[in-house]
Amino acid sequence: MMASPTTPIRRALPRVSALALALLLALGASAPALAEAQDDGTVTWSVRPADASGEDGRAWVEQELDPGASATEHLAIRNFSEQEVTFRITTADAYFQENGRFSMLPSTEGSVDAGTWIDVVDEVVVGPGEVEIVPFTTTVPENATPGDHAAGIAASILSHQVGEDGSSVGVESRVGFRVMTRVAGELTPSASVEAVSSEYDVSWNPLAPGDAVVRFEVVNSGNTRLMVTGTAAAGGRESAFPGPDEIDQELLPGDRRTFTVPVDDVWPLFSVPVELEVVPTVVGEGEGTPVDAVRVEAGMWAIPWSQLAVLAGIALIVGSGVWGRRRSRRRIERLLAQAREEGRREAAAPTGD
Structure with missing residues (x-):
């Protein structure tokens, strides 16, 4: 995984996962030797763009080249550890994660674009507290398409951990930066x-x-x-x-x-x-x-369910009030009619001498 330009120093990974085991197996015996982190995880390092004399303040490399053209850049590997470390130098196609962070393909996945355009040494030995300047060359293929192509370059080590079953499992930790190459030609942003x-x-x-x-x-x-x-x-x-x-x-x-x-x-x-x-x-x-x-x-x-619920409640209250008033009025009318009827009956009844 690419380190953020603002936090280029990274401690070797302390934990083991199934992905790490797959990575170790994929590296195989043919891979260059990687530095091994000490048990206390004290191997730390940074990787920055540089010129031939040292770090130049850039966070990553951007270059514009014609098809078939080449350009040489440099990376500075700083070893903050108290021991000599052999770093493996790798390049790969790069991409932006869904959250927008920049990363490069894992070592187990092959590159097909700008990650294959970079030529650099396989490994570099850096003494304790020292900085090593490493040149690398980007060569654009003649048939490269115009526009932007993303790659990453990194220095990595291999740390070993003991799994729950007692087996030794390795984790590759790498720190690097992006190498953005714009191939000259017609640009069509869209x-x-x-x-x-x-x-x-x-x-x-x-x-x-x-x-x-x-x-x-x-x-x-x-x-x-x-x-x-x-x-x-x-x-x-x-x-x-x-x-x-x-x-x-x-x-x-x-x-x-x-x-x-x-x-x-x-x-x-x-x-x-x-x-x-x-x-x-x-x-x-x-x-x-x-x-x-x-x-x-x-x-x-x-x-507006909550507002509709309030309106329904108000309608229920109003409706209940109206229904109650109507019921009360009908009851009163019924009592009045009953009283009038009784009055008529009393008026029509014969009276004794």
């Missing part, structure tokens, strides 16, 4: 929105509005990286995405990302209009270049 849906969560307080949730997928249908922002609105209320506590949402060409946007305080009006605006912008060379925004209009059912 995005589309699919699978729009929404739902309403009614508030059982009749004096309070409910909440809506809008879900949709954004597809990077062009050949450049895109940063995606936008707004989702329902019933006149609006929410921006990504939210203030979420990381930037960057999509590589061909990426498909699912977004879930909450829209709070929406009054239920039976049918509520939903409006979605997705605003993609180009990342990298030409950063900030706007791409055609995508706007989608939809709707959702928002039945």
